[in-house]
Amino acid sequence: MVRAIAYGNWEQPIDANIFGIRSTWQGELRIPFACHIHQPSSTAPPNIPFHQFARLPAELQLRVLQFCDKPTLFRLMQTSHLIRTEATKLFFSDPEAWYCVEGEWLEMGGHPSDGLHDIDFLPCIQRLHVEFNLMDEKTWTDGNIRNFWGRVQCLFPQAKNVMVGDESIDSPPHPVGSSTASWPPPELHRRVCQLCPPDINVFVSILRGDGRLKRTLWRRVTIQDDDNETQELDECQNHPGPSIIVPHKPFRxxxxxxxxxxxxxxxxxxxxxxxxxxxxxxxxxxxxxxxxxxxxxxxxxxxxxxxxxxxxxxxxxxxxxxxxxxxxxxxxxxxxxxxxxxxxxxxxxxxxxxxxxxxxxxxxxxxxxxxxxxxxxxxxxxxxxxxxxxxxxxxxxxxx
Ligand SMILES: [Zn+2]
Ligand SMILES: [Zn+2]
Structure with a gap:
């Protein structure tokens, strides 16, 4: 079944760059890191002269970086010591680039040995998408939720935007004919957002619908009301595009x-x-x-x-x-x-x-x-x- 195929796939170019792209069992696409940094073949400049760039004054180099595309930034991250830090920061600050990691791995302790993810890559991630097959109320006690956030903060210190995604289909009992958009997010997902550390922008992404499924995204907002501060979940208009798969670690x-x-x-x-x-x-x-x-x-x-x-x-x-x-x-x-x-x-x-x-x-x-x-x-x-x-x-x- 591929019930969760996202809308808009047909608008993306379909060429040799699609090889390697993966899909979840329900049809949601995931982009391997290698595809993410791949220059579309038609626009690839032949061998950018990096040595010339390196001769520019440092200040100018940093300025030039602002205008580089992702494949170029990625090359600069590996070629120039001087600007590596800056190139890395810019590369990962791309507001469209959400990196996905396996939720069950984090739930089971997030040990480097258990996961497939390159552990040195994780601290660079700024937008993190944690994907769960199923978030079960029985295992998600307040204690476990706090442990989960503790692991996120420890393994992903730069991740100030975190999207918690659930692959299971949310079908609460609601009046027939009521729009799925008007359903509030499930209690468990609310709780996960509530207990998220305050310095993280937390999002929750849920699959809903009958027939073709669609993702709904909420974000946590704080409402200041006189001397009362409450947290609410606000529905977002747009859902980010396919997430990027974190490169895997060296296997030994x-x-x-x-x-x-x-x-x-x-x-x-x-x-x-x-x-x-x-x-x-x-x-x-x-x-x-x-x-x-x-x-x-x-x-x-x-x-x-x-x-x-x-x-x-x-x-x-x-x-x-x-x-x-x-x-x-x-x-x-x-x-x-x-x-x-x-x-x-x-x-x-x-x-x-x-x-x-x-x-x-x-x-x-x-x-x-x-x-x-x-x-x-x-x-x-x-x-x-x-x-x-x-x-x-x-x-x-x-x-x-
Ligand atoms: Zn035709
Ligand atoms: Zn038909």
């Missing part, structure tokens, strides 16, 4: 191989899904970008007609799953998506090549190999500092 040892395999397993599935989501966007774009060409549903025995962008995507979401496999992409998208499939097949092949030897090393359940492997595995984990045993047990279950 058998634990590293395991984490690599585990992350690739998800990455491949999420890239497959993204190709499906972007395929729908390509069809919309073909008909409505710079032109207006209404079209009919390509599924046999369906006479739906689409005169405006988004109608086709909404129709595919609302109709049966096999319905959306019936469309045929036109050129140039057909070749582009064929290339995308080929890239995925290469990833699957590479995954198998690494998984084979790892599984032989891991051995069968109950065997001597397994006992030896488990011992080595535990030793590596313990060397890496605190970790969540529960999390590792569920990770390893993948291969039983």
């Amino acid at each position: 040892g058998q634990v590293g191989i395991c984490q690599y395999l585990w992350s690739q397993c998800w990455a491949i599935a999420n890239k497959e899904k993204a190709l499906r989501v972007l395929g729908l966007a390509a069809i919309e774009r073909h008909h409505f970008h710079g032109r207006h060409e209404a079209f009919g549903c390509p599924a046999p025995n369906c006479d739906a007609w689409f005169g405006r962008p988004e109608e086709f995507t909404t129709h595919v979401i609302r109709t049966a799953r096999r319905h959306d496999d019936s469309y045929v992409l036109l050129e140039p998208y057909q070749s582009l998506f064929a290339d995308g499939e080929k890239t995925l097949e290469e990833l699957r092949q590479r995954q198998r090549e690494i998984e084979g030897p790892f599984l032989r090393w891991w051995g069968k359940y109950g065997s001597d190999e397994r006992r030896a492997a488990e011992k080595e595995f535990l030793r590596e984990l313990e060397q890496g500092g605190p970790f969540s045993k529960q999390r590792w047990l569920s990770t390893m279950e993948m291969w039983e």
Whole structure:
């Protein structure tokens, strides 16, 4: 199911830059860091002369930085000692760039060993998107909420804007026909915002709707009323675009191989899904970008007609799953998506090549190999500092 496909995907360019883009299981796109810093091929200046830039007076260099685009800033962060700090600050201050990290990892302690995220990258993040599969009232006690915010402050000291996102669908009992926009945010999410430290701008993002889902965003505001100060959640008009996936840490040892395999397993599935989501966007774009060409549903025995962008995507979401496999992409998208499939097949092949030897090393359940492997595995984990045993047990279950 891809019920949460965002509106407006068709307005974005669909070219070779889309390879690597991922989608959540419900169809929300996520941008890998490598794609985020990639210069669109058409506008890439050939080898910017950085040495000339470095000869400018420091003050002028800092001034020039203000006008640099993200790929250039990212290069400057690596090439020039003098301006690294400034380039880094500017790079991360991009108001559109929200970096997403896994909420369940933070909930289980936020230990560097357990997560996939590059731990040195985290302190640079200014806009943080913490994504939860499901925020459950049973586990989110006030104590746990405070611990969660403590970890956020410790791991992300620069994150002054934090968006807490929930992937589960919020469907409170409300009068039939009342607009979903008028529903107040759930009590649990209110509480999470209430207990957020005062120096953080906190947002909460929730999925709602029937058929096609839509995200609603609230932000915490403080209302000064005579000598009373209260906190309220205010609904925001716009939701940020797709978040950026934090680069992963270097993977080391058998634990590293395991984490690599585990992350690739998800990455491949999420890239497959993204190709499906972007395929729908390509069809919309073909008909409505710079032109207006209404079209009919390509599924046999369906006479739906689409005169405006988004109608086709909404129709595919609302109709049966096999319905959306019936469309045929036109050129140039057909070749582009064929290339995308080929890239995925290469990833699957590479995954198998690494998984084979790892599984032989891991051995069968109950065997001597397994006992030896488990011992080595535990030793590596313990060397890496605190970790969540529960999390590792569920990770390893993948291969039983
Ligand atoms: Zn057409
Ligand atoms: Zn149809």
